[in-house]
Amino acid sequence: MNKPKLLLHICCAPDATVVFERLIPNYNLTGYFYNPNIHPREEYEKRLKEMQALASKLSLPLLVGKYDDHRWFNLTRGYENEEEGGKRCPICFTLRLRETARSAKEGGMDFFATVLTVSPHKDAALINTIGRSISEELSIPFLEADFKKKDGFKRSVELSQKFGLYRQNYCGCEYSRRK
Numbered sequence: 001m002n003k004p005k006l007l008l009h010i011c012c013a014p015d016a017t018v019v020f021e022r023l024i025p026n027y028n029l030t031g032y033f034y035n036p037n038i039h040p041r042e043e044y045e046k047r048l049k050e051m052q053a054l055a056s057k058l059s060l061p062l063l064v065g066k067y068d069d070h071r072w073f074n075l076t077r078g079y080e081n082e083e084e085g086g087k088r089c090p091i092c093f094t095l096r097l098r099e100t101a102r103s104a105k106e107g108g109m110d111f112f113a114t115v116l117t118v119s120p121h122k123d124a125a126l127i128n129t130i131g132r133s134i135s136e137e138l139s140i141p142f143l144e145a146d147f148k149k150k151d152g153f154k155r156s157v158e159l160s161q162k163f164g165l166y167r168q169n170y171c172g173c174e175y176s177r178r179k
Contacts, residue, residue: 002028003026003027003028004026004027004028004110004111005027005028005030005107005108005109005110006023006027006028006029006104006109006110006111006112006113007030007032007100007103007104007109007111007112007113008023008029008032008112008114008115009032009034009097009100009112009113009114009115010031010032010033010051010114010115011035011047011096011114011172012047012050012051012172013047013050013051013054013160013163013165013166014156014167014168015115015118015119015147015156016031016054016115017054017156017159017160017163017165018155018159019113019115019118019145019147019152020060021155021159022152023113027111029060029061030060030061030063030107030109031051031060031061031062032063032064032065032100032103032104033047033051033062033063033065034064034066034096034099034100035047035065035172036065036067036068036069036071036095036096037072037076037092037095037171037172037173038173039069039172039174040174041067041069043168043172043177044067044172046166047166047168048064050165050166054163054165063107065099065103071095072092072095072173075091075092075095076088076092076173076175079091079175080175081175082175084171084175085121085122085123088173088175089122089123093116093126093127093130094130096114097112097114097127097131098134098137100112100114101134101135101137101138101140101142102138104140105138105139105140109140110141111140111142111143112135112140112141112142113142113143114131115147117146117148118147118148118152119171120148120153121171124145124146124148128144128145128146131144132144
């Protein structure tokens with residue numbers, strides 16, 4: 001049976017673990033690490049290296065998008081003082097999901113999705129709404145999910161420990177790091 005091809009946006013290896021576990025049985029997965037929001041650059045490199053190591057361990061293909069932090073800062077200008085979950089986050093989600101959808105479509109994928117909904121700090125309904133909108137805009141199906149359900153976050157912590165993964169203590173952007 002040919003499984004549908006899915007391009008999965010990944011923000012970090014810990015969140016990817018449980019999503020891989022849940023989606024691999026039904027999809028031909030390719031990871032997509034696109035996170036121009038992560039700062040400082042050393043933190044971005046650390047998260048990318050962890051993701052590359054996990055993808056290698058699991059024999060999963062991983063694409064890496066351009067680290068265009070200038071674009072991210074330009075889009076979020078004026079929202080520097082927003083709390084995590086505030087008005088800056090939808091801008092960030094939209095940027096990353098649109099780039100994932102564009103790459104999925106160019107790569108001949110059947111779907112795109114994101115691991116962002118694993119985090120208890122992320123609004124899955126908002127992320128899914130943004131994904132649906134981009135899906136309609138770019139004519140590629142979005143796989144809606146709330147991966148924190150069914151103890152998804154708890155399972156990601158367990159799998160992170162099993163794989164010895166680095167778990168960051170902030171979302172990734174400069175402004176969430178300062179809080």
